[in-house]
Amino acid sequence: MTDQRSDPGRELRPSPDALLEEAAQEGRGRLKVFLGAAPGVGKTYAMLEAARRRKAEGADVVIGLVETHGRQETAALLEGLEVLPRLGIAYQGHVLEEFDLDAALARRPALLVVDELAHTNAEGARHRKRYMDVEELLKAGIDVYTTLNIQHLESLNDVVARITRVRVRETLPDRVLEGANEVELVDLTPEDLLKRLAEGKVYMPHLAAHALENFFRPGNLSALRELALRRVAERVDDQMVGYMRSHAIEGPWPAGERLLVCVGNDPLAPVMVRAGRRLADQLKAPWVALYVERASTAPQRHAEEALALAERLEARTARLVGNDLPGEILHYARRNNITQIVVGRPQPGWHRMFVGRALADALVERAEGIAIHIVTPPRPERPPGRPALPALPHWSAALTAVLGIGAVVLLGMWIPDLRALPNVGMLFLAVVLVNAVQHGLAAALVSALLAFVAYNFFYTEPYFTLSVAHWHDVLALVVFLVVAATTGSLAGRVRDQMAAARARMAALQTLYDFARRLGKAKTPDELLHAVVLQAHRLSGRPAMILLPEQGELVIRYAWPPEDEIEAADKGAANWAFNNIEPAGAHTETLPSARWHFRPMRSGGPKSGSGDAVGVFGVLGAGGPLASDLVQTLDAMLDQAAVAVERIAFASKAAQAEAMAETERFRAALLSSISHDLRTPLTSILGSVTALRRDPTQFDAAARAELLATIEEEAERLDRFVANLLDITRLEAGTVTPKRDWLQVAEVVDTAARRVAKRMAGKRLVRRIRHDLPLLRGDFVLLETILVNLLDNAIKHAVNADLIEVEARAADGTFSISVTDNGDGVPPDMLPRLFDKFFRIQREDRTVAGTGLGLSICKGLAEAMGGTIAAESPAVGGRGMRFTLRFPVEQQPAPLEMSEARA
Amino acid sequence: MTAAATRLLVVDDEPQIRRFLKTSLGVHGYDVIEADSGAAALRMATTARPDMMILDLGLPDQDGAEIIKRIREWSKIPIVVLSARGEEAAKVAALDQGADDYVTKPFGMNELLARLRAALRHRLQEQGAEPVLKLGPLQVDLARRLVTRDGQEVKLSPREYDLLRQLVIHAGKVLTHQHLLREVWGPAHTHDTQYLRVYVGQLRHKLEADPTHPQFITTEPGVGYRLRLDE
Known part of the structure; x- marks a missing residue:
C-alpha cells in the first residue's frame, strides 16, 4: 500500500487498490439495487420488468422472493418466471415465510430476484438480515436484483426520522449500497406517489395509520426523493472516480476524506460548524456535524441552531445520545468511515477548558488513524449575553x-x-x-x-x-x-x-420594534423599506435589499440611499442569490467585495427548499456581523422574503389578469370582425352580383333599391372599420388627444351632419347656448364620441322619435348630453353599457350593433380627461340619456375681443 | 384627345382605386392618366403635362407632402389629395405644402367631383377673380368691402371682414387653421385656434340663418374651414 494514511474508507484507496477491488469482483455475482425514495414508487415492478428482459435475453432467472402486496400488475409480471418456494419458520406460534437461502444456493441460477434488501429475517434463519443472505449469494457467483427504499440506509436514518418523524427500524449499512455494481433509481414525483397512495396502490408494513399519514406528506416525499437522487448522484461520481483510478487517469477527484465536526451545546457550536465547512471545502470532502446529547433536560438551543446551520452548509447531521462522549464520537466515526474529526476547545476559561481539553485529549488518545483538529475560538467571538463565567475581577x-x-x-x-x-x-x-x-x-x-x-x-x-x-x-x-x-x-x-436576560430583552425589544414597524407597513414595499431601515439601525452600517427584475438584481431599497454598487459587489450579490448562501465581505466567496450579502430565502412549503427571492446587503467595513445580529437579521429577512414573494405573486397575478383581459378582448374582437364585417359585405356582394347577372331584369326602382343597399352597407362597413380602428387605438394606448379650443356647437354640428342621412325618421334637436365657453379638447375625438352617441340613439332607442343634444356649462363643468325619448334600458343593464362588445339582446333582434360604440365613447372621453354617464329613464319615465362631462378650463385671453364686438 | 378634355393624373398604388377612378372620371369627361408611385407621378407631371392631379397620401415610396413640395417648385396645377380618416395631420401637411383640397377615403363620387371642380375653378379665378360673390341670400363685394344679407348690410369688424375675405377668395376650397390665422392675425398667431373659433362663431351669427347649423361657413374637422359653394 503506497498510501500512508491508514484509512478504513474505500474511496481513499489508490489505484492498486482499485485494481484489486476489480479483481475481487471477478467471480462474484453482480448486485443491482432498485432504489426508491419511498414505498410505492414502483421498485418491485421495475425490478421484475428488468428481470423479464434478462429472461428474454436467455438468462436463467429465478425469483427468490417477491412481495406483490396483492398488486395485480406486479403479480402479472411474475407469470412465466420460476419462483422458489418460501421457507416456513416457526416463530412464537406463527409460521413466518422467509426467503430460502439454501434452496437458492442449491438452485444456483444466473440471476436471482430478492425483494426488500433491508428486510430483517425471522429468528431462526441463518442470517439476521436479508442483505447478509444476499452477500452469500453474491459470493457464490449469483447475480442478484433487489430493491431498497432510501429511508433504510443507516446513515440517513436520523435524517429520515427527522424529516418524516417516523423512525425506520430496519436499516442497512451504507457499504452494501455502495458495494452494489449497479443502482437504478426508480423515481416518481410526490404528486404521482400520493395519487397512487390515494388509489390504495401503496403498501407499507409495520406502520400505524397516523404514522403512514405523517410519512406520506408531500414535503417529506420531496425530501426523501432529494436524498435518493443525491445518493445516486454521489454514486455516479464515485464510479467515475473509481474508473479514473483504475485506469490511471489523472484528474481532480474527491480525496476520499470524510469529516466529522463535533458540535456542543455552547456558543462555540456555530464556529465549529463553519470551521468544519471550511475544512470540508478544502478537502472537497463530505462532512457530518455530530451532536452528542447527554441525558439531560437542559435546553439545547446552541446545538439545535448549529445543526440547522450545518444543514444549510450542506453537512449531514447526526445526533447521538450517550455519556461517554469520546466513545460515542469515535464509534460513529468508525462506522461512517470518518477520516478527520474537528473538535472544539470551548473557552479559554479554566473550568470549561478542563472539559474541552478532556474531550479533545481523549479523542487524540483513542482515535487511531483518525486526524483530530482542535478549534479554539477567537476571543472577540464570545457572543454577548453569555459573559464568560470566571470573568477576571475588575x-x-x-x-x-x-x-x-x-x-x-x-x-x-x-x-x-x-x-x-x-x-x-x-x-x-x-x-x-x-x-x-x-x-x-x-x-x-x-x-x-x-x-x-x-x-x-x-x-x-x-x-x-x-x-x-x-x-x-x-x-x-x-x-x-x-x-x-x-x-x-x-x-x-x-x-x-x-445579564443574559437583559441581552435577550434587548434583542426582543429590537424584534418588537421591528414587528411594530411591520404592523404599520401596509404594502410589501413599505415592509422592505422597514427591513432595510431596521437593519441599518441594528448594524450601524449602510444596508440594502436587491430584488431580481427582468433577470437582473437591482437595488430595491437602500439606506442611506444608494443606487449603484460596484461590479465586484454585484457579482457577490448574484452569487448569494444563485447559491442561496452568504457571499461578499467576511465570507469565503468573493471576500474582496465591499458588501456582505445574505440571501432572502423564500418561505412556505410551496416554494420548495431553496429559492432565493432577493438579496440583503450590508456594508462589510467594520468587521463581520455579530452572530446574534445575524440571527436577528435572518429572522427579519425571512419576513421580508415573504413580503417579496407576495410582491411577486401580486405582479404575476396582475400580469395574468391583464393577459386574460387582452385574450378576452381579442376573442371578442375576432368574433365581432367575423360577424360585423361579413354582414354588410354579404349585402353588397349579393346586390352587385344580382345587378351584374341580370342587368335587364330589374326595373329602375329595383335597381335604385339595390344600389341604395350597396351604398348604405358600404357606409356601415366604413363606420365599423373606423370603430375597430378607434377601439384598437384605445386598447393600444396610442390615443393622444390634441388640446385645441373648441366651440361645442361646431362639434355638435359636424357630428349631426355625419349622421343626418341615417336619422331613420328621428328628429334631432340641439339646445346649445351661444355664450358657452370654449372647451379644451380634441375636435375629431369629441366628434367621434358624439357620432357614436347619436348612432346609438338612432339604432337602439326603441319607439323614439326625438333625439336631443344639449350642452351647458355650470360650476366649472361642461356637460353635453344626448337624450332620446324611447323605451330606455333596464336599470341592471346600465353599468354594463360601456363594456366592450356588450349588446342588449332584444327579442326581435332587428338592430344588432357592434357593441363597440359606447365603449369607444367612454375610452375617448376618459382620454380627453372627461367622464361619461348613462341614465334611464331620462325624462318622464322614458328614454335614455348619456352625459359627457369635461372640466371648464381657464379661457384663453381673447385677443381684441372689444374690437370684435364693434 | 379633344382640346376641351381636362387631363387628370391619378396617383395611387392600388390598381383597383385607379381603375374605378379612371372609369368613373372618364364618364365625366376627364382624360385620366395613371401613376402608381411617387417617382412615376413626378416623372409624368413633367412629361405628360396634366391639368390637375389626384394624389394618394399613402404611397409606399414617397411622402405625399414631399411630392407636392417638389411639384409646387415649378407647377401650379390643382392637386387634390386622398387620405384616410384619422390622418388629419397628413392632410394639413399636404395642404400647407400647396395641395388645393382633400377627400377623405372612403369617399363618394359626388364629393370627389365637387372638390375637383372647386379646385379647377379656383385656379381659373386666380387669373381674373370675380369681385362679387353671391351665395344664396349672401353677397360679398370685395372691391367695395360690402357684405349684405337679403339686401341688408351686415356690419363686420375689420378682423371679421378679413376672415370672410379669405374664405371668399378661396370659396369652395378648404383653408387650414394655420392659413387663416397667418393671413388674418399674422404669422405670430398660427397656433391660436381659439381666435378662429371665436371669430368664426361671430361670423356665423351675423351671416347664417341658424348659427348652430351653418350653411355657408362649414367646419372641416381637425383641418380648417371652407366657404361652401352651391353645387
Missing part, C-alpha cells in the same frame, strides 16, 4: 473585596464579641455575597479567599500568623470557604442569568 471588584474584608477586620478589632467564628463569619459571608452579586463568581472566590486569609490571620490562634492551632478552626475555615464559593458562584450565576 478593579472595583478587587477594591470592594479588600475594603469589605478590611472593614470587617476593623469591626472585629473594635467589637471583640464579633470575633467568634459564627459572628464574623456571617459578616465575611456578606462581603463575599455582595461581591458575587456585583462582580460574578471570580470576584466571589477572591473575596472568599481573602476573607479566609483575614480570618486566619486576625482571629485564629496564633493571631497574626497564617498558621492554625485548633483543628476545628481548620474545619471551620474550610467549610467557610466552601460556603463562600458555593453562594458566590450561585449569586454569580444569578447575575450572569440576569
Whole structure:
C-alpha cells in the first residue's frame, strides 16, 4: 500500500487498490439495487420488468422472493418466471415465510430476484438480515436484483426520522449500497406517489395509520426523493472516480476524506460548524456535524441552531445520545468511515477548558488513524449575553473585596464579641455575597479567599500568623470557604442569568420594534423599506435589499440611499442569490467585495427548499456581523422574503389578469370582425352580383333599391372599420388627444351632419347656448364620441322619435348630453353599457350593433380627461340619456375681443 | 384627345382605386392618366403635362407632402389629395405644402367631383377673380368691402371682414387653421385656434340663418374651414 494514511474508507484507496477491488469482483455475482425514495414508487415492478428482459435475453432467472402486496400488475409480471418456494419458520406460534437461502444456493441460477434488501429475517434463519443472505449469494457467483427504499440506509436514518418523524427500524449499512455494481433509481414525483397512495396502490408494513399519514406528506416525499437522487448522484461520481483510478487517469477527484465536526451545546457550536465547512471545502470532502446529547433536560438551543446551520452548509447531521462522549464520537466515526474529526476547545476559561481539553485529549488518545483538529475560538467571538463565567475581577471588584474584608477586620478589632467564628463569619459571608452579586463568581472566590486569609490571620490562634492551632478552626475555615464559593458562584450565576436576560430583552425589544414597524407597513414595499431601515439601525452600517427584475438584481431599497454598487459587489450579490448562501465581505466567496450579502430565502412549503427571492446587503467595513445580529437579521429577512414573494405573486397575478383581459378582448374582437364585417359585405356582394347577372331584369326602382343597399352597407362597413380602428387605438394606448379650443356647437354640428342621412325618421334637436365657453379638447375625438352617441340613439332607442343634444356649462363643468325619448334600458343593464362588445339582446333582434360604440365613447372621453354617464329613464319615465362631462378650463385671453364686438 | 378634355393624373398604388377612378372620371369627361408611385407621378407631371392631379397620401415610396413640395417648385396645377380618416395631420401637411383640397377615403363620387371642380375653378379665378360673390341670400363685394344679407348690410369688424375675405377668395376650397390665422392675425398667431373659433362663431351669427347649423361657413374637422359653394 503506497498510501500512508491508514484509512478504513474505500474511496481513499489508490489505484492498486482499485485494481484489486476489480479483481475481487471477478467471480462474484453482480448486485443491482432498485432504489426508491419511498414505498410505492414502483421498485418491485421495475425490478421484475428488468428481470423479464434478462429472461428474454436467455438468462436463467429465478425469483427468490417477491412481495406483490396483492398488486395485480406486479403479480402479472411474475407469470412465466420460476419462483422458489418460501421457507416456513416457526416463530412464537406463527409460521413466518422467509426467503430460502439454501434452496437458492442449491438452485444456483444466473440471476436471482430478492425483494426488500433491508428486510430483517425471522429468528431462526441463518442470517439476521436479508442483505447478509444476499452477500452469500453474491459470493457464490449469483447475480442478484433487489430493491431498497432510501429511508433504510443507516446513515440517513436520523435524517429520515427527522424529516418524516417516523423512525425506520430496519436499516442497512451504507457499504452494501455502495458495494452494489449497479443502482437504478426508480423515481416518481410526490404528486404521482400520493395519487397512487390515494388509489390504495401503496403498501407499507409495520406502520400505524397516523404514522403512514405523517410519512406520506408531500414535503417529506420531496425530501426523501432529494436524498435518493443525491445518493445516486454521489454514486455516479464515485464510479467515475473509481474508473479514473483504475485506469490511471489523472484528474481532480474527491480525496476520499470524510469529516466529522463535533458540535456542543455552547456558543462555540456555530464556529465549529463553519470551521468544519471550511475544512470540508478544502478537502472537497463530505462532512457530518455530530451532536452528542447527554441525558439531560437542559435546553439545547446552541446545538439545535448549529445543526440547522450545518444543514444549510450542506453537512449531514447526526445526533447521538450517550455519556461517554469520546466513545460515542469515535464509534460513529468508525462506522461512517470518518477520516478527520474537528473538535472544539470551548473557552479559554479554566473550568470549561478542563472539559474541552478532556474531550479533545481523549479523542487524540483513542482515535487511531483518525486526524483530530482542535478549534479554539477567537476571543472577540464570545457572543454577548453569555459573559464568560470566571470573568477576571475588575478593579472595583478587587477594591470592594479588600475594603469589605478590611472593614470587617476593623469591626472585629473594635467589637471583640464579633470575633467568634459564627459572628464574623456571617459578616465575611456578606462581603463575599455582595461581591458575587456585583462582580460574578471570580470576584466571589477572591473575596472568599481573602476573607479566609483575614480570618486566619486576625482571629485564629496564633493571631497574626497564617498558621492554625485548633483543628476545628481548620474545619471551620474550610467549610467557610466552601460556603463562600458555593453562594458566590450561585449569586454569580444569578447575575450572569440576569445579564443574559437583559441581552435577550434587548434583542426582543429590537424584534418588537421591528414587528411594530411591520404592523404599520401596509404594502410589501413599505415592509422592505422597514427591513432595510431596521437593519441599518441594528448594524450601524449602510444596508440594502436587491430584488431580481427582468433577470437582473437591482437595488430595491437602500439606506442611506444608494443606487449603484460596484461590479465586484454585484457579482457577490448574484452569487448569494444563485447559491442561496452568504457571499461578499467576511465570507469565503468573493471576500474582496465591499458588501456582505445574505440571501432572502423564500418561505412556505410551496416554494420548495431553496429559492432565493432577493438579496440583503450590508456594508462589510467594520468587521463581520455579530452572530446574534445575524440571527436577528435572518429572522427579519425571512419576513421580508415573504413580503417579496407576495410582491411577486401580486405582479404575476396582475400580469395574468391583464393577459386574460387582452385574450378576452381579442376573442371578442375576432368574433365581432367575423360577424360585423361579413354582414354588410354579404349585402353588397349579393346586390352587385344580382345587378351584374341580370342587368335587364330589374326595373329602375329595383335597381335604385339595390344600389341604395350597396351604398348604405358600404357606409356601415366604413363606420365599423373606423370603430375597430378607434377601439384598437384605445386598447393600444396610442390615443393622444390634441388640446385645441373648441366651440361645442361646431362639434355638435359636424357630428349631426355625419349622421343626418341615417336619422331613420328621428328628429334631432340641439339646445346649445351661444355664450358657452370654449372647451379644451380634441375636435375629431369629441366628434367621434358624439357620432357614436347619436348612432346609438338612432339604432337602439326603441319607439323614439326625438333625439336631443344639449350642452351647458355650470360650476366649472361642461356637460353635453344626448337624450332620446324611447323605451330606455333596464336599470341592471346600465353599468354594463360601456363594456366592450356588450349588446342588449332584444327579442326581435332587428338592430344588432357592434357593441363597440359606447365603449369607444367612454375610452375617448376618459382620454380627453372627461367622464361619461348613462341614465334611464331620462325624462318622464322614458328614454335614455348619456352625459359627457369635461372640466371648464381657464379661457384663453381673447385677443381684441372689444374690437370684435364693434 | 379633344382640346376641351381636362387631363387628370391619378396617383395611387392600388390598381383597383385607379381603375374605378379612371372609369368613373372618364364618364365625366376627364382624360385620366395613371401613376402608381411617387417617382412615376413626378416623372409624368413633367412629361405628360396634366391639368390637375389626384394624389394618394399613402404611397409606399414617397411622402405625399414631399411630392407636392417638389411639384409646387415649378407647377401650379390643382392637386387634390386622398387620405384616410384619422390622418388629419397628413392632410394639413399636404395642404400647407400647396395641395388645393382633400377627400377623405372612403369617399363618394359626388364629393370627389365637387372638390375637383372647386379646385379647377379656383385656379381659373386666380387669373381674373370675380369681385362679387353671391351665395344664396349672401353677397360679398370685395372691391367695395360690402357684405349684405337679403339686401341688408351686415356690419363686420375689420378682423371679421378679413376672415370672410379669405374664405371668399378661396370659396369652395378648404383653408387650414394655420392659413387663416397667418393671413388674418399674422404669422405670430398660427397656433391660436381659439381666435378662429371665436371669430368664426361671430361670423356665423351675423351671416347664417341658424348659427348652430351653418350653411355657408362649414367646419372641416381637425383641418380648417371652407366657404361652401352651391353645387
